Amino acid sequence: xxxxxxxxGDGIGPEIMDATLTILKAAGASLQYDEITIxxxxxxxxxxxxxxxxxxxxxxxxxxxxxxxxxxxxxxxYKSLNVSTRKFLGLYANIRPCKSLHPFVFTKHPTMDVVIxxxxxxxxxxxxxxQQTDEVVQCLKLISRPGCEKIIRYAFEYAQQQGRxxxxxxxxxxxxKQTDGLFHQVFNEVAVEYPHIIKEHLIVDIGAAKLAxxxxxxxxxVMPNLYGxxxxxxxxxxxxxxxxxxxxxxxxxxxxxxxxxxxxxxIAMQNKANPSGLLQAxxxxxxxxxxxxxxxxxxxxxxxxIEKGIHTVDIYKEGVSKQCVTTAAFAExxxxxx
Amino acid sequence: xxxxxxxxGDGIGPEIMDATLTILKAAGASLQYDEITIxxxxxxxxxxxxxxxxxxxxxxxxxxxxxxxxxxxxxxxYKSLNVSTRKFLGLYANIRPCKSLHPFVFTKHPTMDVVIxxxxxxxxxxxxxxQQTDEVVQCLKLISRPGCEKIIRYAFEYAQQQGRxxxxxxxxxxxxKQTDGLFHQVFNEVAVEYPHIIKEHLIVDIGAAKLAxxxxxxxxxVMPNLYGxxxxxxxxxxxxxxxxxxxxxxxxxxxxxxxxxxxxxxIAMQNKANPSGLLQAxxxxxxxxxxxxxxxxxxxxxxxxIEKGIHTVDIYKEGVSKQCVTTAAFAExxxxxx
Ligand SMILES: CC(C)[C@H](C(=O)O)[C@@H](O)C(=O)O
Ligand SMILES: CC(C)[C@H](C(=O)O)[C@@H](O)C(=O)O
Numbered sequence: 043x044x045x046x047x048x049x050x051g052d053g054i055g056p057e058i059m060d061a062t063l064t065i066l067k068a069a070g071a072s073l074q075y076d077e078i079t080i081x082x083x084x085x086x087x088x089x090x091x092x093x094x095x096x097x098x099x100x101x102x103x104x105x106x107x108x109x110x111x112x113x114x115x116x117x118x119x120y121k122s123l124n125v126s127t128r129k130f131l132g133l134y135a136n137i138r139p140c141k142s143l144h145p146f147v148f149t150k151h152p153t154m155d156v157v158i159x160x161x162x163x164x165x166x167x168x169x170x171x172x173q174q175t176d177e178v179v180q181c182l183k184l185i186s187r188p189g190c191e192k193i194i195r196y197a198f199e200y201a202q203q204q205g206r207x208x209x210x211x212x213x214x215x216x217x218x219k220q221t222d223g224l225f226h227q228v229f230n231e232v233a234v235e236y237p238h239i240i241k242e243h244l245i246v247d248i249g250a251a252k253l254a255x256x257x258x259x260x261x262x263x264v265m266p267n268l269y270g271x272x273x274x275x276x277x278x279x280x281x282x283x284x285x286x287x288x289x290x291x292x293x294x295x296x297x298x299x300x301x302x303x304x305x306x307x308x309i310a311m312q313n314k315a316n317p318s319g320l321l322q323a324x325x326x327x328x329x330x331x332x333x334x335x336x337x338x339x340x341x342x343x344x345x346x347x348i349e350k351g352i353h354t355v356d357i358y359k360e361g362v363s364k365q366c367v368t369t370a371a372f373a374e375x376x377x378x379x380x
Numbered sequence: 381x382x383x384x385x386x387x388x389g390d391g392i393g394p395e396i397m398d399a400t401l402t403i404l405k406a407a408g409a410s411l412q413y414d415e416i417t418i419x420x421x422x423x424x425x426x427x428x429x430x431x432x433x434x435x436x437x438x439x440x441x442x443x444x445x446x447x448x449x450x451x452x453x454x455x456x457x458y459k460s461l462n463v464s465t466r467k468f469l470g471l472y473a474n475i476r477p478c479k480s481l482h483p484f485v486f487t488k489h490p491t492m493d494v495v496i497x498x499x500x501x502x503x504x505x506x507x508x509x510x511q512q513t514d515e516v517v518q519c520l521k522l523i524s525r526p527g528c529e530k531i532i533r534y535a536f537e538y539a540q541q542q543g544r545x546x547x548x549x550x551x552x553x554x555x556x557k558q559t560d561g562l563f564h565q566v567f568n569e570v571a572v573e574y575p576h577i578i579k580e581h582l583i584v585d586i587g588a589a590k591l592a593x594x595x596x597x598x599x600x601x602v603m604p605n606l607y608g609x610x611x612x613x614x615x616x617x618x619x620x621x622x623x624x625x626x627x628x629x630x631x632x633x634x635x636x637x638x639x640x641x642x643x644x645x646x647i648a649m650q651n652k653a654n655p656s657g658l659l660q661a662x663x664x665x666x667x668x669x670x671x672x673x674x675x676x677x678x679x680x681x682x683x684x685x686i687e688k689g690i691h692t693v694d695i696y697k698e699g700v701s702k703q704c705v706t707t708a709a710f711a712e713x714x715x716x717x718x
Contacts, residue, residue, distance in 0.1 A: 114554060117557070122554060122555060125555065150488045150593075166521060166552075166555070166556060167555060169555070171556060171557065171558040171559060172558070173558060174522075176525075177524050177525040177526060178522065178523070178524045178525075179522075179523050179524075179558040179559045179561075179562055180520055180521060180522055180523075180558075180559065181520075181521040181523075181556050181558065181559040182518055182519075182520060182521070183504060183518060183519040183520070183521060184512075184516065184517075184518055185516070185517050185518075185519075186515050186516045186517075187514075187515040187516075188515060214504075214606070214609075216452060216460060217460060217463065217504070217505060217507070218504060218509060218519050219455075219509065220509040220510070220511060220517040220518075220519065221509060221517045221518065221519040223517075224517055246610055247609050247610050247612075247613040248613055248617075248622065248642075250588075250610045250611070250613060250614050251613035251614050251616065251617035251618075251622055252617065254592040254614045254617060254618050255488075255614075255617045255618050268552070269610075271552075271585050272584055272585050272588045272607075272610070273588075274585075275585040275586055275588060275589035276588050276589050276592045276593075276614070278589065279586075279589035279590065279592060279593040280589075280592050280593050284586065284589055304586075
């Protein structure tokens with residue numbers, strides 16, 4: 043029995059977490075849950091971090107954390123807990139697989155199968171901003187050699203273990219010669235140790251353009267934090283929907299698993315959100331804790347459900363989908379196919 | 381007769397500039413050229429700026445500049461002349477129309493017609509980088525209120541003049557609350573003055589995802605420099621090819637027109653590059669100097685050429701294209717259709 047921390051989050055968080063937990067239970071995952079409350083409720087109770095100290099302790103103790111999307115209130119000096127969790131726990135690698143489910147989910151890119159590996163602690167996400175004058179504000183982009191080494195090595199190790207053939211790297215080092223230049227240089231240095239894996243570097247503008255137009259030409263793509271944020275949403279959306287993608291945030295001791303989409307307050311509590319992103323995150327989590335069989339069982343049942351055209355409204359498409367179902371009904375359908 | 385400055389640039393620059401000038405001449409554009417040499421040759425002769433002082437004088441005197449792509453050598457402290465030209469001349473607005481030519485050029489987005497309006501002087505492009513420690517480097521992202529005001533007002537004025545219905549704004553202000561927050565805030569302030577134009581703001585990750593998946597839902601999109609760099613390449617490529625898009629860089633006194641693609645040294649001097657990007661830039665330039673009729677004549681001839689399936693290799697596609705032609709032959713075909 044593995045104990046993991048869970049947080050149901052805000053907006054559509056509770057619905058998709060409940061759906062996910064129901065499936066995990068029905069599939070026989072050997073899990074116990076420590077539930078913590080984080081996000082909006084905590085912020086609005088006056089805690090600017092959105093999380094209490096004992097919740098941090100729980101996360102650290104259990105090492106594995108399944109997190110639903112949370113909302114950070116606008117203004118007022120609130121910090122993004124998504125970002126502080128990654129930083130505080132040292133979750134340096136953010137892995138975001140984006141694979142087409144053609145012909146079962148509509149996509150213009152039927153054969154794409156891309157994994158974005160995003161640096162997860164540095165870059166403009168360091169959150170160092172200040173007002174220089176009345177009319178001028180600044181934000182610091184920070185890149186370190188150890189930071190580059192960790193994520194780039196992770197990308198090559200991942201490619202090797204998963205039998206993938208190519209690792210692409212995107213930077214804007216024709217402009218940011220020192221910061222993005224360092225990322226590119228470390229990429230070249232680490233790539234030498236993996237002679238069987240094809241490596242390529244693209245300037246992020248044309249890289250993004252090619253990824254959006256011909257994603258089937260990419261395999262594993264590693265990049266600094268902000269490019270990875272933007273381009274993983276692009277890759278997920280053109281593969282089907284951002285609502286379908288899960289992610290793993292990996293560090294040396296802890297790991298956090300989450301959907302790549304947000305808390306979508308506009309559709310909260312309507313029982314119509316797609317739980318697939320969080321469920322995919324849960325499947326990655328099961329692999330992480332070594333429960334491979336349950337992971338595979340759930341993945342098959344989920345695929346079968348999707349293949350049968352049982353779709354939530356976000357991916358419902360005339361001619362492709364058969365049935366438009368609620369969040370809860372989708373979870374039941376997955377369970378029926380276990 | 382208007383005198384403009386031209387630079388033939390590096391890589392494929394001279395070929396596509398020659399093709400463009402031949403068409404301008406045949407169409408009867410009332411232009412005279414002051415040619416300057418900038419870029420690689422100048423860099424390699426020891427001038428780290430890539431441009432001599434008298435070339436700057438020529439550009440400033442003529443106020444209008446048609447520029448082919450140039451190459452900045454790697455390393456050695458060279459500065460990007462693309463960026464310094466924009467900054468030195470105060471070219472704060474970069475306008476990049478990305479329109480599908482379906483069914484004449486292959487695209488998965490047949491009805492897209494997006495104009496990216498990119499802030500052109502600030503953001504990480506300020507080029508302020510330094511080494512903090514042995515292993516840590518930094519780059520400064522700089523956003524100013526006047527900078528935001530100029531570009532956002534430009535976007536709304538542009539939309540109004542062109543009869544466009546919506547202006548979208550992309551920022552990452554959930555993370556960069558001060559810098560991107562300022563851009564978003566000024567967007568809201570300026571939008572109020574244009575009540576007939578629909579305005580929307582999207583976080584850049586989901587904005588980029590939607591732009592890449594469903595570009596037909598966008599009209600005018602305004603954003604900070606780096607997002608605009610990346611997403612204009614995305615929009616151009618999915619509309620057909622980055623090789624087809626021209627851009628206008630507009631300031632209070634000067635203006636520069638250029639293709640949005642680079643100098644592509646790998647295919648230089650092979651007479652196969654697509655001159656369309658630079659030609660589209662030239663058409664924007666003709667509008668800028670008030671030669672509307674010639675602009676329209678060239679635009680029609682160019683469209684007819686494309687519609688007849690006379691394509692350079694970059695956009696050649698079985699079943700869509702009829703003839704694969706060289707750079708020079710493409711120019712001749714455009715001239716034949718004037
Ligand atoms: C919510 C936000 C802070 C977060 C990010 O920017 O990383 C999200 O967009 C993501 O990609 O996980
Ligand atoms: C060549 C490069 C400096 C330039 C930029 O980043 O602006 C180019 O990509 C562009 O978009 O015009």
